């Protein structure tokens with residue numbers, strides 16, 4: 001990530017992120033899940049799709065989903081993914097402050 | 099590419115080309131060759147420069163992999179394992195773990211990655227290798243089989259279960275309780291050092307568990323395999339290139355019925371098909387590598403596609419190449435004889451053709467239009 005991208009980053013907008021993730025899931029699965037719906041138990045996602053979600057979040061929000069965060073629980077629902085993105089962006093902002 | 103990696107190691111590549119047949123027959127590559135290439139960063143070329151790697155992108159790394167694959171699939175297999183180990187450390191490890199392990203992998207130490215077990219092949223969910231945390235140590239028990247490069251490895255990234263979750267742990271092969279037995283007489287990639295790895299009460303620092311326990315097994319496996327699949331796919335491009343090189347030379351010079359065999363149309367058709375196979379495999383690999391470089395989520399499926407198409411084309415292409423060579427390629431050690439045996443194994447490893455097909459079908463059924471995202475984006 002370039003310094004410009006970090007400093008110019010807009011404040012985190014959970015609703016917008018939820019919408020974007022929902023759109024991605026819909027595009028890839030032809031299903032529009034509720035934000036709280038478990039994507040794995042309802043058969044929408046498997047581990048391959050989870051991997052796509054990881055790469056999507058990384059690309060769209062310029063975060064890195066590293067080892068300890070590669071847990072299905074972080075990808076179970078659209079809401080949990082949005083929360084993950086929020087946390088990772090906050091962490092990387094804090095990182096670049098020091 | 100800066101042709102640097104080819105030019106810089108030209109002497110090595112010549113040595114590989116000249117010796118690949120002998121290594122195949124002996125079932126072994128001299129360790130000095132492997133550790134030399136390892137220390138030059140070539141075996142895991144995508145590791146970043148800060149960790150002593152070459153920092154290549156997926157395309158450049160793919161070209162290098164194909165080049166090695168065209169000369170010696172055993173060496174390319176060792177490269178796949180080393181690269182996959184490095185990628186797993188990079189992807190799952192903490193910053194400290196990356197700093198601790200990656201410089202070893204670019205410094206001449208060799209690595210393997212162990213998923214498969216006697217009773218868990220395609221169905222890795224059935225694996226029983228266990229990691230138990232005990233204070234600041236971890237105890238590993240289990241049995242892994244057919245682990246490429248394990249016979250050479252200093253470090254093995256072992257995937258196991260940890261209670262209800264999964265984890266990957268870096269196991270030094272000289273740790274107490276580790277036993278490595280070479281697979282006798284593999285039919286292909288014969289010098290890749292496939293081995294069975296027995297782990298009995300192996301006690302290691304908990305800091306060797308990459309990113310800690312608590313990962314999901316399918317997630318972990320999919321992550322680690324992603325790199326391996328790209329590497330195998332480019333390796334298959336290499337197999338096809340090796341065949342094309344041998345076959346075009348032979349078909350021009352070998353004369354039967356008063357003319358070069360290339361002028362018999364049935365032979366020429368095989369050459370056309372082999373050329374088409376090489377171009378097809380290259381195109382799917384390039385497309386997948388492009389997705390990796392741009393960070394597109396399409397990389398996940400593009401990788402499976404590249405592996406599947408690469409392996410399928412390599413098997414067909416190598417069989418056709420051997421038909422053209424006939425007796426001239428029918429001795430063990432010959433580049434086309436090796437291709438014929440090595441290619442078949444590429445349909446089995448890193449997700450067999452059937453497992454890849456299931457994933458591709460699932461994707462096609464889910465999206466209904468596999469390439470929609472890219473087309474919309476253009």
Ligand SMILES: Cc1cc2nc3c(=O)[nH]c(=O)nc-3n(C[C@H](O)[C@H](O)[C@H](O)COP(=O)(O)OP(=O)(O)OC[C@H]3O[C@@H](n4cnc5c(N)ncnc54)[C@H](O)[C@@H]3O)c2cc1C
Pocket residue numbers: 179210211212213214218219220221243244245246247284286287292443446447448449450451452453456
């Ligand atoms: C040369 C070589 C190198 C290897 N290197 C490594 C390594 O470095 N690390 C490692 O961990 N492992 C390695 N392996 C092991 C490899 O990953 C497994 O061989 C592979 O996953 C297939 O498992 P299996 O051989 O047990 O076959 P099985 O899983 O028993 O499969 C047998 C057949 O059934 C098919 N099949 C299975 N399940 C299904 C299904 N659900 N639907 C349709 N068909 C199915 C398979 O496609 C296959 O054709 C290596 C193997 C070889 C041969």
